Amino acid sequence: MQYIMVTDFDNHWDHIEKNFTSYSSNMVKPKMIKERIVSGTLTIFIKKTKFGSDVEKTWIGKVWDIANLSGKIFFRIELEKEITCPEEYKSLDNGWYIEY
Numbered sequence: 001m002q003y004i005m006v007t008d009f010d011n012h013w014d015h016i017e018k019n020f021t022s023y024s025s026n027m028v029k030p031k032m033i034k035e036r037i038v039s040g041t042l043t044i045f046i047k048k049t050k051f052g053s054d055v056e057k058t059w060i061g062k063v064w065d066i067a068n069l070s071g072k073i074f075f076r077i078e079l080e081k082e083i084t085c086p087e088e089y090k091s092l093d094n095g096w097y098i099e100y
Contacts, residue, residue, distance in 0.1 A: 003043040003063060004089055004097040013045040013059055013079060020065075022074045029095045036098065037073065039066050045077065046085055046092070058085035 005023075007013070012021065028037070043063050047056045061079040068074075073096075 001038075001041060002099050003041055004046065004092065004099060005043055005063075005095075006046040006048060006089070006092045006097070007094050008048040008050050009094075013047055013077060014057065016077065018076075019078065020074070020076045022072045023096055025068065025071050025073055027095045028073065029097050037066050037068075037096075039064050039075075043077070044083070044086070044089065045079065046089060048094075055085045055090055058083050058089075 005013075011017075040062055043061055045059045045061060047058070048054065049056050059079040060081060060083050061077060063075045063077055065076040066073060
């Protein structure tokens, strides 16, 4: 299992203060069950240009310290290295996806 996290937010993923951020719970895509969000899971982090048209950069890493509070999911990220974005993920919209 791995996660794919996509955003066009400013300062993501390589400029997050203290590597701690959040997604609103509606960014968790429908096919992903919130109860299955597990700390330490291998994650592909995709940074898109504003308005989500092109991939700017992609990294592999992990998510840690996950907490679901008041409609937001807070978590810490760990980027391990920059990678080339897999072709099958380039068209994904902002969100948190799961791949089994």
